[in-house]
Amino acid sequence: MPFHHSNTADKFIVDRRKTHRNSDVSRAVRKTRDRLSQQAGNPAFESELLKLHARAMVRSATAIPLLVLSISIVGLFSGMGNEILLWALLTLTCYACLAYFARRVDRSEASAIDPGPTRAYFLAGHFLSGLGWAYFAQLGCDGCSIDQFSVFKAVVLLLAIAATALIGSSLRRTLVVTFAFPVAAYAIAGARLWMPVEAVMAGLLVLALPFFSHVAANMNRAALMLMSFRREVDGLIAELETAKSMSDEARRRAEEANLAKSRFLASMSHELRTPLNAILGFSEVMANEVLGSMNNQTYRDYAHDIHGSGQHLLDVINEILDLSRIEAGRYQLNEEPVTVLHTVEECCRLMELKARNKGIRIVKQFESVLPRLFADERAVRQITLNLLSNAVKFTGSGGEILVRVGWTAGGGQYVSVKDNGPGIPEDEIPIVLSAFGQGSIAIKSAEQGTGLGLPIVQGLLAMLGGEFQLHSRLREGTEAIAIFPPSRVMEALPAVPTRTVARGERRKSA
Template structure:
């Protein structure tokens, strides 16, 4: 089981002397991409705009022709038959050409769309559709009132201009090539008397083109911005998916490597203990002169040194073996009812001699009548010994180590070991909790260790479904807290009635 804090510990090991290079490159790439994304001349964006314009024209292909048919019906009702029929044919033919160009562009794949050719074809089609409106401006009605006819023509042109500005806003220049000739024809040829009303209508019609051109340009810029945002979003999603895939692959490989490492250490640690037991046994026999005296005192000292070093190596191998089994998920708990206070008290007695040698007093405060806990006795004992060993190791001489066992607020049980040592900086706590990790202050002020005690405690507590907390402040000390969940607390057994006790006797 991976232990928290390993990633933070790895950051200290990895060489990060030039972290600015990647960030500078990323910023430059993003800046360039943003500049390209917001430029109107970007090829991909021009293709997207042409595709959107083609779809818009294809979807509303019947809107303006329907308006043309309505106007033709009104003209026929007013008695303008031949001219209105001719105008209808010319206008519908122009919009039919525009619809064919839009349908062809819509069916063409975006990557194969020729921007220049398609843009030119659209402008030509829009220009051809404008011939129908030129014809409409030149339509004459002898039975109509001139002022009313001029106003009606201007209203129809305004409606057509407004509709085209909304529909064709994605294509720059479409509105101009379609309606500049009809408006010019209206001003130059359709007005004969130039009455004040006709002049006002002509001026209004002429002013409508820049206005609706501005509206169409604003809609075009808004569409371009939305398109750039969508492209940026798609690019970010693609980058995120790529990063996620790479992260998942890296995590999978790291987990496999970690599992292989744990299995290797577990196997090698087991294989190393077999010859080490022989070394310890023979060195102890030689150091104690069981088979006879050794005349050379130096040899006796060497034998004791071999035995001491072998014991230290055996402890290290046992710790590596325990940690490897925990990480590999091969540590089996032998659960049984245990009394936590008794186990912690035994561990305190074992550490008394080492604490007295450093002028440290172990003070314990146990809540009375704690019920038993369903746990692995060896694991709980190892947890308590590791915490007490660290506290005695790092405590300042002349201070106390406070050991507490009691209830948690949620109904579980806890073990707390607090010392008055130098403390651990907050940013080094993840390092201390990682395998073989040691804080800088602890290394300078205390005896060297393997750095496996707290990771083993974390792993054993996690196997019990509990929590491990480490609180520390510089120059004030450190407190390690192990919390067992309420589900492991056993209910107190009821007292046996007196007759049954007598019967058992």
């Protein structure tokens, strides 16, 4: 028998179509986003950018010094003399001081960095290193063996500008502070010579400085944006973790409160039933006139009304207590071999009188032979009676209820109760499956219940490892299916041979 999807619901009636948001959490998240959307110049980002610049300086501390050493070696072999060594010594000293300061900043925490003085120290160090490059731009090589020495100097300056643009992009205006003076010195020196090559190289350097400055500025903005996104992600993750912890705590408290409620109701069984049993007993004695006749018919009617109302109240209390015990995990299953066919047949006989009074016909379609289930007979009986009671309650006069018992496709067993009543709208199925939930048709009906029958069925089937399915169409009817898993189906035991039985009896008699 094919089954479709099952409709389940929470214990509480919740309209899932409406979005619920905590306004305080929403405002906190929005405030965090506004705080994290910071522009350049923010002290927090300035500290991180300075630390990033210091790390880049430390990691590339040997790049430009190696270039300076290479140039000085080439100058010595070309016959430039001690002047090139003096330039190399001054430039390397400036870069060594800059690297030492960068290492100190890199080892410091970002929160401990004062952006103003640190930025000023970095720019001062880059300016001093730029003076070394300006000194190099003024160097001459009249007696050396390098042809077009001015072109060589321009190429070296271009390499230094490009390297500084990549290394110092995290600190704004680093390139301009370092190479504005050297490029001006080279342009002045080239203008004195009035040579086309020097003029071209000077123009190239003048154009290269703003170009690489633009590249460095773009890299700076990219780094700033990356840090902003990282900070925003970290902040949102922190907000999400906070909201999750609050939600977990609220859920834990709600579960504890619900469990306490269930335990309280489960422990109140004796206290609630004892006075009700007394009311039922005395009202029955009065209604049946056991201790003597009652001459007033009104009093007899009152006694019948008291007994009927008390019985209804006892049924409601029993349902509440059953659901509470199930929720609290205190419903004890007395598992034993159960013949589902016999149990369902007895339940149908119990409901036939009520169905006949409403003009409803109960049709049974049972499998001829079904093995027994290892289950709780009381739970199976309660499941069947609840399903039959709902079907009788909501089926109109002259209707029909079809009760089926058989195999599932997976090897389990099922009990199906199908009526041709008014049905349930699709959007109300989660409501009727929730505790105390009633659909619009049940609310309009004169035979209202507590709305606990189906939740009890779901709880009992869950304890048995089974599944509950509810299918309904408006104005066509409803089918409720209780499915028992294959693991609870007991295999038929083989018949014991007659000789073995006789041998066992002789041993007992001996």
